[in-house]
Amino acid sequence: MQLDAHIDDLSAFVTASPSSYHAAHEVARRLQEDGWTLLSEDDPWTGGPGGYVVVRDGAVIAWRVPESAGALTPFRVVGTHTDSPGFKLKPHPTVGSAGWLQAAVEVYGGPLLTSWLDREIELAGRIVTRGGDELLVRTGPFFRIPQLAVHLDRGSADTVSLDRQRHTQPVFGVGDVAHADLLAHLAEIADIEADDLAGYDVLAVDSQPPRRFGLDRSLFASARLDNLSSVHSGLVALLESEAGADRDGGDPAIAVLAAFDHEELGSESRSGASGPFLEDVLRRIRHGLGADGEQATRALAASWLVSSDAGHSVHPNYPEKHDPVVRPLAGRGPLLKINANQRYTTDAHGAALWARSSEAAGVPFQEFVSNNTVPCGSTIGPLTATRLGIRTVDVGVPLLSMHSARELAHVDDLVSLSAALGAFYRGA
Structure with a gap:
């Protein structure tokens, strides 16, 4: 080739x-x-x-x-x-703070945490129905881990220190957590009823397409x-x-x-x-x-x-x-x-x-x-x-x-x- x-x-x-x-x-x-x-x-x-x-x-x-x-x-x-390396969706993943809807995620492996800030991330993986059927799902660009603005932390312009629990939970909307259900969204993508979703292994991935660039387009980012x-x-x-x-x-x-x-x-x-x-x-x-x-x-x-x-x-x-x-x-x-x-x-x-x-x-x-x-x-x-x-x-x-x-x-x-x-x- x-x-x-x-x-x-x-x-x-x-x-x-x-x-x-x-x-x-x-x-x-x-x-x-x-x-x-x-x-x-x-x-x-x-x-x-x-x-x-x-x-x-x-x-x-x-x-x-x-x-x-x-x-x-x-x-x-x-x-x-x-x-x-990246993040994996936790149990009871629909959470929120200060009016923002967030996804509860667990760190998977050893990612460079700061590289995940301020980029559009998608969810992808498998879900399993109550009957044992396995279905692949992906959301497309869905959430983002927002970095704290430099105006609110003047030292962050030179160094960023992230708490793996408090600072890595992405946002995917605003509203009342009681009226949002991330798992129901995944079930809808898979074309099944929400109560039929019995298990899931769903991870986060950067949604930006791979790209060639640089001198003679010799570099490849992905x-x-x-x-x-x-x-x-x-x-x-x-x-x-x-x-x-x-x-x-x-x-x-x-x-x-x-x-x-x-x-x-x-x-x-x-x-x-x-x-x-x-x-x-x-x-x-x-x-x-x-x-x-x-x-x-x-x-x-x-x-x-x-x-x-x-x-x-x-x-x-x-x-x-x-x-x-x-x-x-x-x-x-x-x-x-x-x-x-x-x-x-x-x-x-x-x-x-x-x-x-x-x-x-x-x-x-x-x-x-x-x-x-x-x-x-x-x-x-x-x-x-x-x-x-x-x-x-x-x-x-x-x-x-x-x-x-x-x-x-x-x-x-x-x-x-x-x-x-x-x-x-x-x-x-």
Whole structure:
């Protein structure tokens, strides 16, 4: 996919994916449109050749079994996540103060709180009816977290300090709370009766569309680039890579895209990377190929997982926060993420794999390592490697403003990541 088409498609993907639940369904929708088979976890799986996809809550796993696949065919997995930091709707969410109608929200993950001020935010997620039906909902621009005017706090012109409870509750109107019902509004959007809404997982997201700008329109600003940039790149790579590509002249690999939920919370859920979702799917795939326990273990030992999650570009206004020598810059290629304490999984073999994949794709890459005084975060990589024992390497596109309501990337890196992941799927 050419650069302009790739960025336009990423914009459409992000726009269609305001929540992890929407993202999982959008991945499945696109694959079904391409002829892939949507499976249910509570149905039997035939396990024959072809492309398959399964959704678990806000996570999705897709895989392609080549015609020649057998009991010892290894996996090539791209692991990502669908969630982003922000806010989640609390129980009894319709509240108010001083005549304003407000939504009660809980902080989700570790957002840059000030980035959410004074912007139009929408609600998006899933609701569940009393009968157990799950429906996706989104409001469009709906509320706003207003900042205190500088006239009322002269010190706020230089620094803003937000109380996570008192200062983050958004407004969505004026009036009497007794005559407003936020949940009834969500039910109306879903076209159900208000008293039929029995449960909900609804989050906040910036409603501004993604946008290219800057010199040569090379910069790309959007909500949820951490980590929809990787989900999209992995999906494009999966669709564009050839089925059954030989792996160094040996057996073909089973290409897998695993997009987990709840990474921003630590991944400890049934749909997170610390949960059993990927293990369940890989076991069922292996069973469908007739593998016994010995063969399944051998195949996994020959498998690889690329953990693709956004990383940091060197910041021009805070260069001291970065390593003094290793200084990755947006626009110079995806990151190979390295950490001595295994917050990232990259080792010598993983570095060689990513070098081969990048070379095969004809794209550059650059290393990332943290300043020793600024500990890095982590990814689904160490969690998946620990749970499955699969060889793993950590990569991702460099960003500025990570965990902001609106993050910043370079268009070249977004395309290069997809190309390198495609080469990985084809057996580089």
